[in-house]
Amino acid sequence: MWGLRAFVDDAGQVAVFDQEGWNCWWDEQHGARVGAQPLKGWIFELPRGLARAVEAEVEVWTGPDQRAQGFTAAAKVVDLQASPSGRLLAVRSEKGVELLTVDSGAVTPVVTEASPLAQGELMAGALAWSPDSAQLAVLKPLAGALELTRWDVSEAPRELERRVLKDSPGRPRNRLAFSPTGKTLALTDRLESLMLVVPGATLSVAVPEFAAFAMRSESEAVGIDFDGGPFMVDVAVGRCRR
Numbered sequence: 001m002w003g004l005r006a007f008v009d010d011a012g013q014v015a016v017f018d019q020e021g022w023n024c025w026w027d028e029q030h031g032a033r034v035g036a037q038p039l040k041g042w043i044f045e046l047p048r049g050l051a052r053a054v055e056a057e058v059e060v061w062t063g064p065d066q067r068a069q070g071f072t073a074a075a076k077v078v079d080l081q082a083s084p085s086g087r088l089l090a091v092r093s094e095k096g097v098e099l100l101t102v103d104s105g106a107v108t109p110v111v112t113e114a115s116p117l118a119q120g121e122l123m124a125g126a127l128a129w130s131p132d133s134a135q136l137a138v139l140k141p142l143a144g145a146l147e148l149t150r151w152d153v154s155e156a157p158r159e160l161e162r163r164v165l166k167d168s169p170g171r172p173r174n175r176l177a178f179s180p181t182g183k184t185l186a187l188t189d190r191l192e193s194l195m196l197v198v199p200g201a202t203l204s205v206a207v208p209e210f211a212a213f214a215m216r217s218e219s220e221a222v223g224i225d226f227d228g229g230p231f232m233v234d235v236a237v238g239r240c241r242r
Contacts (some may be wrong), residue, residue, distance in 0.1 A: 004129065007045040013187045015050055017043060023069045030221055035064035042077070047086035053077040058091060078122055083133035086154065090127050090136055095140055097127070099153060110157045111138055126174045130182035137185055145168045146189065148197060163197065165189060179215040186215050194221060196235045205238045221223045227233055
């Protein structure tokens with residue numbers, strides 16, 4: 001069987017599936033169970049179970065043949081990020097950003113685009129959740145620059161901050177992440193550069209092109225380059241170590 005992927009959720013449940021939709025779930029209580037319904041489409045890991053996106057339709061599955069919730073987004077979903085609590089799902093499409101509430105099935109707009117985003121603009125956007133699930137950051141390209149907005153989503157979405165990062169063209173596919181405390185945001189401001197956004201200031205440091213990164217502290221990030229090599233960045237002193 002080719003193309004297998006596996007997720008382990010916060011409850012210790014293991015979900016294994018392939019590109020044809022075959023899926024098998026395992027936990028200590030039930031053992032291994034094969035789903036009767038194929039799960040095709042984009043699959044996203046959740047704190048509890050997984051989400052499946054097919055065009056504008058999003059479904060939450062908590063086990064084999066256990067569809068817990070369903071949503072219809074404004075347009076075809078290209079990105080989905082679950083809050084750390086698992087209560088909310090943030091989705092991006094050509095028409096903007098929406099929040100999906102897992103318990104109720106409610107769909108709440110956060111950012112609504114005046115006109116549909118072009119494919120390049122859509123692919124260059126990014127989302128990130130704060131560790132406490134109270135804030136959502138949204139990154140989008142804007143005429144050779146990047147626009148970063150930060151939202152309070154603990155209740156109805158409320159914009160907290162908006163910054164246009166001039167001379168920051170970003171990448172074809174950008175990355176965005178909060179620090180462990182939620183006070184700092186890190187993003188890919190250039191093809192080989194990482195920027196920290198802190199209250200009243202920004203700091204950048206040259207880095208290799210990388211596949212993924214995460215914030216280790218307020219000023220340190222760790223990542224993996226496209227050759228599989230690890231690196232660590234200390235933005236405060238402008239240094240990258242490999």
